[in-house]
Amino acid sequence: MSLMLIADDHQSLLNILSSAAKKEGFEVATAMDGQEALELFDQLHPQIVLLDVMMPKMDGFQVCREIRRQWDTPVIMITARGEDFEKIMGLDIGADDYIVKPFSPGEVMARVRAVLRRAGRESADSKRLTVEDLTINLEDYTVTIGGEPVRLTKREVDLLWTLVENRTRAFTRDHLLDLLWGMDYYGDPRTVDSHIKRLRAKLDEIPHPRWQIATIRGVGYKFEVNHEG
Known part of the structure; x- marks a missing residue:
């Protein structure tokens, strides 16, 4: 522990x-x-x-x-x-x-x-996350949907993990910048939008009707599971 x-x-x-x-x-x-x-x-x-x-x-x-x-x-x-x-x-x-x-x-x-x-200090058992048909593994930074691999960058994997792990909440762009880029990052918050756009495009190459990265108007982004999908 x-x-x-x-x-x-x-x-x-x-x-x-x-x-x-x-x-x-x-x-x-x-x-x-x-x-x-x-x-x-x-x-x-x-x-x-x-x-x-x-x-x-x-x-x-x-x-x-x-x-x-x-x-x-x-x-x-x-x-x-x-x-x-x-x-x-x-x-x-x-x-x-x-x-x-x-x-x-x-x-x-x-x-x-x-x-x-x-x-890189999290224990091995906390580095694998599965929701529906989506699996994220931080041991080797791999992502699969229904067993099919999705080629993502390290930053995209970190972004996806953050959203999925905290799927009960919505994140503002600034909060995602702080969490993933660090407090010493002084760039454009729109870099989050660019990363989300690329991440969605790659994930959408494999059908996944039961979940999505949703845009929350006036807030930012949230990982949502559609239990009726």
């Missing part, structure tokens, strides 16, 4: 994030200041770290710098402030992503999954 280290000086937030992480199958260690977080990291070597920026004794940026001296463990920074300079500072010192409060626990766990996928 993967271990997540969560560091924040607010006990209520620690409790919320710990509960969400445990539901995702993580073991959890918690710290309420930066010094304790770094000590726990050295002792436990977790698979991923959630770091609040503003903490007593040592702030999240300092902790991230110390971790990056020896380790490439994924680090997600959490802060109540969202100024661009903080985002840039956090990413420049080696953070993998950046989340601004307030947020939902579900959003944080989606970011965790995306960062772990990019880092």
Whole structure:
């Protein structure tokens, strides 16, 4: 079982994030200041770290710098402030992503999954996903529909996985950019539309009447299953 280290000086937030992480199958260690977080990291070597920026004794940026001296463990920074300079500072010192409060626990766990996928640290049993006749395998980045292979790029596979894995929700373009391209991407959000268009075209080469990537007007995109199809 993967271990997540969560560091924040607010006990209520620690409790919320710990509960969400445990539901995702993580073991959890918690710290309420930066010094304790770094000590726990050295002792436990977790698979991923959630770091609040503003903490007593040592702030999240300092902790991230110390971790990056020896380790490439994924680090997600959490802060109540969202100024661009903080985002840039956090990413420049080696953070993998950046989340601004307030947020939902579900959003944080989606970011965790995306960062772990990019880092290649998800366990083998969590790298295969099947819905209806669609199967996605992140072990070898293959996609099949009814057993027939679909040739997709790595980015297209990641995009499809994100939509299918979170099929109860719709994603905005900006959210997909954050999850798949990372917070340090400052390109045109319409790049998501281009990727969706190419992904649909490739998937549509094989009939799949029971599901689709739907456009949600005014929101973005969502994977939908038609149980009557």
